[in-house]
Amino acid sequence: MRPAAFLLRRPAWPNRKIAATTSLPWQNPVAAFTPLTCPHRLDTLPPMETSIHTLREALRHAQRVAVLTGAGVSAESGIPTFRGADGLWKNYQATDLATPEAFAKDPELVWEFYNWRRSLIGQKTCNPAHTALAQMEGVIPELALITQNVDGLHLMAGSRRVLELHGNIWRVRCTRCGREAMDRSPDMGKRPTCTACGGLLRPGVVWFGESLDPRILHQAVEAARRCQIMLVVGTSSVVQPAASLAFTARSGGAMLAEINLERTPNSELMDRVLLGKAGEILPRLVEGLS
Numbered sequence: 173m174r175p176a177a178f179l180l181r182r183p184a185w186p187n188r189k190i191a192a193t194t195s196l197p198w199q200n201p202v203a204a205f206t207p208l209t210c211p212h213r214l215d216t217l218p219p220m221e222t223s224i225h226t227l228r229e230a231l232r233h234a235q236r237v238a239v240l241t242g243a244g245v246s247a248e249s250g251i252p253t254f255r256g257a258d259g260l261w262k263n264y265q266a267t268d269l270a271t272p273e274a275f276a277k278d279p280e281l282v283w284e285f286y287n288w289r290r291s292l293i294g295q296k297t298c299n300p301a302h303t304a305l306a307q308m309e310g311v312i313p314e315l316a317l318i319t320q321n322v323d324g325l326h327l328m329a330g331s332r333r334v335l336e337l338h339g340n341i342w343r344v345r346c347t348r349c350g351r352e353a354m355d356r357s358p359d360m361g362k363r364p365t366c367t368a369c370g371g372l373l374r375p376g377v378v379w380f381g382e383s384l385d386p387r388i389l390h391q392a393v394e395a396a397r398r399c400q401i402m403l404v405v406g407t408s409s410v411v412q413p414a415a416s417l418a419f420t421a422r423s424g425g426a427m428l429a430e431i432n433l434e435r436t437p438n439s440e441l442m443d444r445v446l447l448g449k450a451g452e453i454l455p456r457l458v459e460g461l462s
């Protein structure tokens with residue numbers, strides 16, 4: 173049994189107020205650019221321009237940055253999110269399609285869902301948000317891109333240090349011999365089988381109740397612990413353990429900024445909340461960074 177911290181969990185992190193960071197602003201030259209107290213308590217968001225400028229200046233001086241992304245980053249590529257107005261989990265039950273129990277009960281139904289997503293994602297390409305993050309990696313000495321997305325678009329955009337917390341939709345794994353392979357077929361058929369042993373294949377993604385790859389999770393936690401700035405982009409911050417990485421970064425003294433269309437349960441934790449489209453804000457942040 174893996175410790176619970178490794179399991180993909182749905183319940184929202186309690187929306188509790190976080191005590192002040194454990195390190196002081198002057199111990200982190202990057203965090204010192206902005207006050208570590210949340211400036212948004214009274215919903216008086218500073219103008220977008222101020223936030224972009226402040227964040228860009230902080231990024232310019234940063235050595236270690238972590239970025240946590242979610243489905244919102246791929247929304248402008250035309251890939252549906254999970255919890256938005258047209259989100260996948262508004263129309264489908266996650267428990268019917270994204271759990272090991274669902275696959276054991278009806279693998280054909282689960283493959284139907286994943287074949288539909290494969291064919292949709294296969295027609296999409298990266299958007300300015302993915303491109304901006306790939307460019308950011310080129311100018312920040314140490315940037316870890318931690319993603320919950322399984323679409324592979326960060327890699328397509330040219331990001332190299334990508335930690336895919338929830339796997340990759342193009343990967344398949346044999347349920348009998350455990351062999352993994354990349355397969356970009358848009359349609360894998362009703363019951364795809366392993367070429368090595370004939371066992372039933374499953375999507376190489378992490379389902380609810382399953383363990384995250386401990387090696388990837390460890391790298392993500394380390395990146396969050398060490399970073400001076402964490403950008404949290406396009407995620408509803410309700411799925412664990414990904415959502416708690418912002419807490420890890422905060423307790424390491426990092427400056428936190430969220431880019432999202434709307435506030436999330438983690439907004440309270442942020443030094444900056446930039447409300448808007450990732451594909452518009454991220455390119456502006458990277459502009460003039462080098």
Ligand code: OAD
Binds near residue numbers: 242
């Ligand atoms: P969600 O669908 O829960 O959240 C998407 C977030 O993106 C929301 O907060 C939106 O407001 C925001 N958003 C939408 N369009 C945006 C845009 N153009 N720019 C910026 N933000 C935008 O997706 P995740 O948080 O990624 O797991 O969901 C986490 C996990 O839950 C997924 O990895 C998936 C899901 O169930 C599995 O399937 C195992």
